[in-house]
Amino acid sequence: MATLTATRPEVRPTAGRDALVARSVTKTFKSSREGVRRAVDAVSLRVVRGEIYGLLGANGSGKSTLIRMFSTLLTPDAGDVRVFGLDMRRDEDAVKRLINRVSVEASFFKKLSAMENLVYAGRLYGVAPEESRAKAMEILRRLGVDVARVNEPLEQLSRGMQQKVAIARAFLTAPTLLLLDEPTTGLDIRSKREVQTFVRDLRDEHDATILLTTHDLDEAERLSDRIGILHDGRLVAEGTADELRARHGATALEDVFMSVTGRRLDEADAAAEEKAK
C-alpha cells in the first residue's frame, strides 16, 4: 500500500501519550423553544496517541456538540480541553493546526470541483497546490473515487463520493488528531466499508489519532480501540468493546447500550427525532 506523506504543520505537540484530554466539559444552550438544555454534562475523556476512540450515542446525545467543542467551533461553559498538551482556549491557533474534522454533512463549495476544493483546503493549512493535487489523487484512489471526475463540480457527485472527498480533505492536511463526526452516515454499504477500511489503514500506517462519533454499533466496534457511550450529554460507559460486554454481562454492544441507557439505540434515535419535531 502506498504511503501517504504530507508536510506536517510546523507545530510541535508536547511530549506525552495523551492526544486529547477533556475534563468536566459542559455545554448548555438556551432557546425560546426548549429553554435551557444541557447538551454536554461534565464529560471527561482521554484519547491516547494512535488510538481510535469511538463515541457512541443516539441522535441528540451530545456527540456533535462535543466534537464541535474539540474542533474549536464551540466554547465550553465549563471544563477544559487539551490537545497534545495545548490548551484549546489559550493555544487555539496552534490546536487548529493539529486537528481536522469530517462532519456528518460534507461541507464544500459545491459549484467548485473536488480538486478546487481540495487545493483550497490545502492552502488554508499551508500545503502547496502541487503537493495537494498529488496527495489528493492518491487518497481519492484509495477511497475508491473515480479520479476522472475530480474536476467536475462537487454538486454533480453522489453523497458517498462527496463524503469521501471530505475525508480526503481531512487527511490532505496530515492532522495529528482527526475528528470524524459520523463520517459514514448516509453512505451505501460499499462506500461505508471503503471509508472504514481507509480509516483503519491510516491509523495503522500513520501517527494519526482518531476520535470518531457514530450511532452505528457495528462501526463503533469494527473501528474503535475504545468506546465511550454518551447518553443525555453524559459519558455513561467507557472501555474496549470486550470490557464493556464483560462489565455488563452482555453478549452484544447493543445490550451494553441498553443496559447503560435503558433504551435500544434505534429507540433512542426515534425518541430524539420525535423530540426534535
Next chain:
Amino acid sequence: MMTAMGGQLGLAYAFVEREIALSKRYWAWELVWLVYGIVTSLSVAYIGLALSEISGVAVDDATVSRTVLYLLVGTIAWRFLGIIFENIGEVIAWERWEGTIEYTFMSPVPRFTHLIGMCGATLVRATAFSIAILAAVTLFVPVDLSNANVLSALVLLAVGALAFVGLGIASASFPLLWTEKGLQMAYIVQAVVLLVSGVYYPTDVLPAWMQVLSTISPATYVIEGMRMALLDGADLLTLWPNVWPALVVGVLSVPLGLRLFVAVERYAKRTGRLKRSG
C-alpha cells in the same frame, strides 16, 4: 518576519483564488449583476441627457454634459463602494449558505488574514465591475473628461474603499449575532447610506436630520470629492477637506471592525451560532 508575512499573504491568497473560481462557476449570475449595473448606470445617465425635457427649460450642451458626468460619477462610485460593502458584509452569510462556515472557521487561518483575503478578492471584483460598467456606458453616452483630474479621483476612491472595507467587516459580524436577520440589517444600513450620501443629488436637498447623517457617511465625502476632481479638475490639496474625513473613517473603521468581528466570533462560539444553519 518577511517569511511570516509571505506565509500570511499566501493564506490570504487562498480566499482570492477561491472567490475567482466561484465567480467563474457562477458566471451567469456575474453576468446578471454586470448587466444590471450597466443598465442602472445608463438609466441614470439618460436622466441627465433628458434634462431639458424634464425641467421644461432649454439647457445648453455643456450643462447637460456636466449633469451626465455628475450622475455617472455618483452611480459608478456607489457601485464600486456598494460591491465592497456587500461582498465583505456577506462573508459569513455566504459561507453559511454554502455550508462551509465551520470548515473555514476551524482552519488555522488568523481571522485578520481571512478577512484581508476576502477584502482582496472583493477589491478585484469591484474594480473589474466598475471598469466594465464605465466602458459599457461610454459606448452609449458621451462622457466629457476633458477637465478631469483622474489621479485625484482614484485617490479618493481608494480612501473610500478603505472606509467601506472597515464598515463591511463590521456589518459582516451581524449574521453571527442575529443568524436570521443579520444580513437584512446590513442591507438596510447600506440603503440608508445610499440615501444620505448624495449619490444622485447634492446632500443639501435632504431634510436637516438626514444632512446630519450624511456628514458621518464616508461616501458623502468620496463622491463629492470625485465630482470635484472629474468635473472641475480639483487637485488633492483642494480635495483635502473631502479626503481626511473618509480617511479618518477608514483608519478607525478597519481596526474597530476587525475587533468587533473577533469579539462577535467569540460570542458566536459561546452561544453556538457559529454553525452552517442559522
